[in-house]
């Protein structure tokens with residue numbers, strides 16, 4: 001044991017409920033450095049992680065993608081096989097991370113569990129995310145790159161092509177989850193996106209069922225629907241868009257009735273509540289609170305739709321955890337999504353709890 005480890009162990013012995021922040025102030029190291037030392041002490045079995053995290057609140061644990069998003073705007077018709085002039089911009093994203101940032105801004109205690117490269121991209125994501133969530137338990141993997149999402153947008157701002165370089169999330173394994181069960185056990189709710197491998201999602205379903213932990217699954221794209229577990233009894237909410245429903249059932253929905261039929265097919269897998277969004281069209285709900293179709297709040301001028309689904313899901317979870325009825329839950333979700341797409345940001349910068357309530361009441 002080195003001197004810092006000895007000092008931390010002594011402080012934890014004196015006060016098993018000491019927080020990471022207090023430790024960091026006493027030892028004169030940053031909070032992430034303290035977190036590293038503690039995980040070293042846990043590995044060497046001087047400290048049981050379980051006893052340590054008991055001191056923290058019950059966080060919402062978000063598991064899945066934390067990406068660098070790159071957007072390329074093409075000003076003319078795309079020509080294959082040559083270089084096309086574009087303008088580009090980069091920001092941070094990833095469905096689980098976006099949801100975590102929304103909820104963190106609303107004022108919830110949030111923890112992000114994911115894997116990243118040990119690179120400047122992750123450092124950038126961590127620096128911008130840390131004010132809103134705990135990123136201390138993210139596992140950096142030396143020979144992998146941090147996840148990235150590249151979108152090619154046409155003149156109208158619609159996505160022509162999306163590229164998902166996210167092999168790093170294959171390392172969000174059941175073993176990684178098992179290593180962090182003391183965090184899962186404390187979770188007020190687990191939100192996992194379908195960037196996670198299927199066996200990890202199956203593990204989370206089984207674990208949430210056994211430990212009675214609330215669980216929300218969020219789809220990320222059609223191609224990743226093959227990760228959905230087929231036993232959804234532990235899932236409180238499944239949130240997906242129309243394309244993702246179609247990819248999962250392997251059939252196109254020609255009309256609303258067909259879409260509702262497919263939702264009922266998914267409902268029979270045991271999930272308690274399903275939400276299907278269809279961009280600026282309707283929102284469909286099937287679940288414990290009945291079966292309903294909601295209108296989307298019309299938006300005069302859309303600035304950027306990136307993050308609409310994540311804003312929607314976050315405010316939905318917020319409303320549900322507050323035990324509101326389905327109409328109010330959807331109002332929160334609608335309000336947050338419509339305000340988000342009127343900003344150039346993936347997560348709107350003016351978001352906080354009072355603002356969300358005001359926006360919801362004004363709908």
Ligand SMILES: Nc1ncnc2c1ncn2[C@@H]1O[C@H](COP(=O)(O)OP(=O)(O)O)[C@@H](O)[C@H]1O
Pocket residue numbers: 241277278279280282283296297298299302305307308309310312333334337338341
């Ligand atoms: N053009 C739009 N106008 C108004 N609201 C929108 C628009 N696009 C998205 N939204 C809002 O965001 C929600 C999620 O959008 P959607 O595009 O279906 O999700 P995703 O981004 O996951 O594909 C919609 O249900 C709606 O509330």
Ligand SMILES: O=c1[nH]cc([C@@H]2O[C@H](COP(=O)(O)O)[C@@H](O)[C@H]2O)c(=O)[nH]1
Pocket residue numbers: 065066067068069092093094095096098148149164166195220221224305306307308309310346
């Ligand atoms: O396979 C994936 N594609 C895209 C995303 C993320 O989805 C977000 C865009 O979300 P939306 O579709 O709600 O606009 C981006 O931040 C991007 O990083 C992801 O996590 N996984």
